[in-house]
Amino acid sequence: MRFVIIGGDAAGMSAASRAKRNRPDMDIIVLEKTHDVSYSACGMPYNIADKDKLIDDLVVRKADVFREKYGINLLTGHFVEKIDSLNKKVFGATDQGKSFEFSYDKLLIATGGSPIVPKLPGFDLPCVMALKNLHHGRQIKDYLKEKKVKKVVIMGIGYIGLEMCEAFHAQSIEVTMIDMSADFLPWMTKDLSDKVRKEIESNNIIIKTGCRVNEIKLTNKCLKIICDDVTLEADMVFVAIGIKPNSELAKEAGLTTGVKGSISVNKNLASSDENIYAAGDCADAYHFVTGEKTWIPLALRANRAGWAVADNICGKNIALPGVAGTSAFKIFDLEVSRTGLSEKEALNFGFIPVSVTIKAKSRAHAYPGASEILVHITADKKTGRLLGVKMVGKEGVAHRINAVAIALQAQMTIEQFCQADLVYAPPFGPVWDPLLTAANQLQKQLDD
């Protein structure tokens, strides 16, 4: 059997390695358009933050390891242009201009996602950059080194924008963050987002919300970022307004796409063509809370989906039940985490969201060094089901969210969650964990 994989990042290489482990005799071809495979994409901001690190430090396994040690036919610089699902073939060209074609028995599309870059004047300038793959990371790192960048404007205040904000700041670069949205981190509530904003601004980062860019112009002195009300100056613009699934190939092959244009897959990761699977940032998933399709491109799902595809083409029947949308980021001295639905998402899916925000301490009264944790928790008024949690604080915020992720997977009610036997020891929190305090308060609201 020949298993062809388009894309050699998290999902693709996980699938290739796992399939080879399952069936050492399998003919596996990975077609990767870049020359980078198996690297920590999420680690790029932290690598860029540190001048002394090479971007290649992020590489976990080199291409040759997959070829020589694992026996995977990994073809880098191979860009797939077309899938012929009827004849089970893929066609493309190498970066040397040579065309290729391969037939497959089973195909995995693991083409990932791409940064969204506005189609506006100036966004094609070399000093306007985005970050998704190692090539981007290398470009940014080289640019910072060569150009002695002093001032950056970051477009988009999301995870990647914020992580890069800290990376630039670590290199003593002046940072202005702008976003079209009138609210700062609109998926949070104001109490929580204010805390994050204050932390960022206390590090001398300038934040401008409600700021729409119309054009970027390169003068002989600097870049001018021309917005509706203001013109900003910088040496570099970092674009982080979101990513989109790379699903063009799939669409052209007639596969069904869904949420935000991602490739629709069933719980076994099969697309609308039974011989074609999709995994990673290009594919959708079921949401634990809504039971409906969602598109939340994150690394754990990509790795897990890659494994599941490999197992399924090897005759197992692995179904991935879903995702909860659990994520976290660190911004200066704060941890921010979330899982489940926001109030707005809850409303969209027919729930009647009821929420509370509480303030708690990160350590017990009796233990020194406590800081404030804010917890925002949401449940459904009708059923009492826990729908989502967001947290901000200096410590214990990222790992704490996992308890909620499991509760969402188990479809717990707030009443049940209130009974959770969470850990208590003075160095790690109050007797009533901040999550329990939040749940108890919310239960009162539901009872009223």
Next chain:
Amino acid sequence: MRFVIIGGDAAGMSAASRAKRNRPDMDIIVLEKTHDVSYSACGMPYNIADKDKLIDDLVVRKADVFREKYGINLLTGHFVEKIDSLNKKVFGATDQGKSFEFSYDKLLIATGGSPIVPKLPGFDLPCVMALKNLHHGRQIKDYLKEKKVKKVVIMGIGYIGLEMCEAFHAQSIEVTMIDMSADFLPWMTKDLSDKVRKEIESNNIIIKTGCRVNEIKLTNKCLKIICDDVTLEADMVFVAIGIKPNSELAKEAGLTTGVKGSISVNKNLASSDENIYAAGDCADAYHFVTGEKTWIPLALRANRAGWAVADNICGKNIALPGVAGTSAFKIFDLEVSRTGLSEKEALNFGFIPVSVTIKAKSRAHAYPGASEILVHITADKKTGRLLGVKMVGKEGVAHRINAVAIALQAQMTIEQFCQADLVYAPPFGPVWDPLLTAANQLQKQLDD
């Protein structure tokens, strides 16, 4: 209605405050034998560690606040000697030698637990101390201050022994820890306990396992702790070999007792007498994993049970489903956590435990400062159910255990837990959280 509460610690005061909030007109009498109420008992080791702190810093609310602000008739120095359940009365004496009696409509026994002290020669010496209530804490603190203690022997290597080990060490006191058990922390597995032992020993603490004390003798120079094979010298002995439920009153009143002599209560916290409730360290609970009775005296349960009793006597119907036995402690630079059953406990309850231990990193490959986390995970071979987890590491160990606590409450299988959407960001862990790596490995074992 008159609600009488015996014991003014976590469970008792939680119940009193909650009942008063529920029904401001309720006649509530709390009978507390000491003069301390509402303090952070678990915070005592950290307070003792710091010479500059007063033991009364641990007091959250003073007795007068309960009396004057909350309107609770809080009687300190009142020791209850007898319950007449037939006539619904309690009898006792004050520490001034005055006898008292009170009738009740509903009674709560919240008498807590006491440190176990061996009935051997020398254990009644004033320089042989244990720690359960604030009075003990005050004694130890005063003793350390007055006697310039240089050398302590700690009997018993459990949470309290270890926390006090660090407290004594913080005061530059030489510590030897001894335990009768041949193994160090026998409820752990060797990989994990070795890591803890190494951490403790690297702080110049001497650990002696398999060490049975026969007698303590006071010479004019020091204390001699006479063991089977060795005689140790110290200025003070700290006894932390365990606690026992204070259930004598209940037994004498004819109430049913169970696991380790704790008072048997149903999920509503009612004892075998429908007018008498029990909560806190003196009472038992149902275990989420086994569905059977257990006795795990911990602070969160005590507070929660106090609330539930108050709600139930006010006409609500609050049932506490159970406990998972989630706990954690910090010892020098390590966090140690556990929840659920050990292999031995699992065997005792008819499970067929299968376990794996894995080593993982606390942060992603790409993020600096990672340390090692050890995870020991156990499941039932027959049903695939997750039974318990233990963890040791420098960071992210205490809060991480909460995800497992929720999974145990939801009675998840390892297969389900493997699908958990746990958080990933480079500062907080690898893509596959250590818990998922452990669960994945264990699932393989179960599949074989």
